[in-house]
Amino acid sequence: MHGLILSGLEEINYASDLPDPQIVVATDVVVRVDRSGICGSDLHQYHGREPVAANTIPGHEFVGEVVEVGGDVRRFSIGDYVFSPFTTSCGACYFCESGLSARCQHWQFFGYLPPPGVDDGGRGIQGAQAEWVRVPLADTTLLHVPNRDEPEQALLLGDNFTTGFFCADSGDVQPGDVTVIIGCGAVGLSAIRSARYMGSEVIVAVDHVESRRTRASSLGAIAVTPDDALDCVMEQASHGADNVLEAVGMPAAQKLAFQLVRPGGVISTVGVHTASQFEFSPGDAYDRNLTYRAGRCPVRSYLDRILAAVNDGDLSIPTEQIITHNHVPLSDGAAAYRMFSQRKDDCVKVLLSGMSK
Ligand SMILES: [Zn+2]
Ligand SMILES: [Zn+2]
Structure with a gap:
């Protein structure tokens, strides 16, 4: 064949x-x-x-x-x-x-x-x-x-769509939440649609690529570059995001997710990470009362x-x-x-x- x-x-x-x-x-x-x-x-x-x-x-x-x-x-x-x-x-x-x-x-x-x-x-x-x-x-x-x-x-x-949905679900997205989505590829765009379905009130979507940010905006997200993400999230919720949905799978994305999540919040990642260690320490996670969920979508x-x-x-x-x-x-x-x-x-x-x- x-x-x-x-x-x-x-x-x-x-x-x-x-x-x-x-x-x-x-x-x-x-x-x-x-x-x-x-x-x-x-x-x-x-x-x-x-x-x-x-x-x-x-x-x-x-x-x-x-x-x-x-x-x-x-x-x-x-x-x-x-x-x-x-x-x-x-x-x-x-x-x-x-x-x-x-x-x-x-x-x-x-x-x-x-x-x-x-x-x-x-x-x-x-x-x-x-x-x-x-x-x-x-x-x-x-x-x-x-x-x-x-x-x-x-x-x-x-x-891709089901993985985005799973990412939002694993992020414990609740009505009224401020939700961040890192990575606006097929999974990230699906996570935006899913988070909206689950009731996120504000969705901040982060991507380097302008055309992907445009796509995220068309789904109702506030779309920003990684450099602008922290300021944008702080404007929406000064204590940080309730949930950060990470759909990239690279160390920089994990680091950014940790910067954006509020104490007691959830980082949910469906990116396939290949690095051997976390970008934040066990102590950092403790100090943030962090929930971190990862894994292959069922x-x-x-x-x-x-x-x-x-x-x-x-x-x-x-x-x-x-x-x-x-x-x-x-x-x-x-x-x-x-x-x-x-x-x-x-x-x-x-x-x-x-x-x-
Ligand atoms: Zn795939
Ligand atoms: Zn089985």
Whole structure:
């Protein structure tokens, strides 16, 4: 099949001789990818902060049609139009049952194969920036696309939007709160919409990039640069922000979050940090009575709640503010990664089109 491979540092190649995914165990399905996303967390691998094997097909966000079904799959048939969280889940273990599907005892992550010498315990599987993708544990991982005419909305529900919602929820956002969102990419913009839904009265959105601040403003946030963030927050609440939602995953963002949060407030981070230590000390946290929440979004666990709110019309996914590049051919994948990583051309979110032979 055709697809992208991450074959070296910042080296994305379009290949047309990749092995076609097959059913490996009876709970698998194979999906023909209609659209796949390039995610901010893909950049950790792209820039070498998280090394991968040289034959890795990246991509953990996708929408597509079921084309092959394992013998034990009950909820899906050939032709079903589906989307997926970025991790698989079994639906039956302690963590799945307690709402933490991201830490399912059987989770696997799309778009990561460990480099030579690294044992990931079989957690990594090939990704979706290709024509087809194999989905393990299909019955308890996949969902039907709510509206076939809106694959973009479903794709964002599989990762970025739900991650933004989770970030706000983990930040204990309450009606009337002053909420800060650091990072106005796809997840940050989703967190703005979610915090508003949960009742934040004032939302301060922080980003270096002017066009992203404009997008944040259009969602009702006061948008500022990192340098202006402290003054802006102090104007809104002299004791600091009730919640700081950090969607960047870099040390500077963590440091800023700590500067902005009030005593007794919450920092909620969904950025994938790769640094080995905190930007503030245990003593700093004590002195601030700080609650710090971090972690991978349990997308599968959150989706029932989010889909209900979306279906009721209470919550909408800001696809037009988030998706800047749609229907990009896989063969332009290398250029798309470059554009996204350099934030060129006002790029927030790229959706690649799968290609059929
Ligand atoms: Zn992602
Ligand atoms: Zn599980």
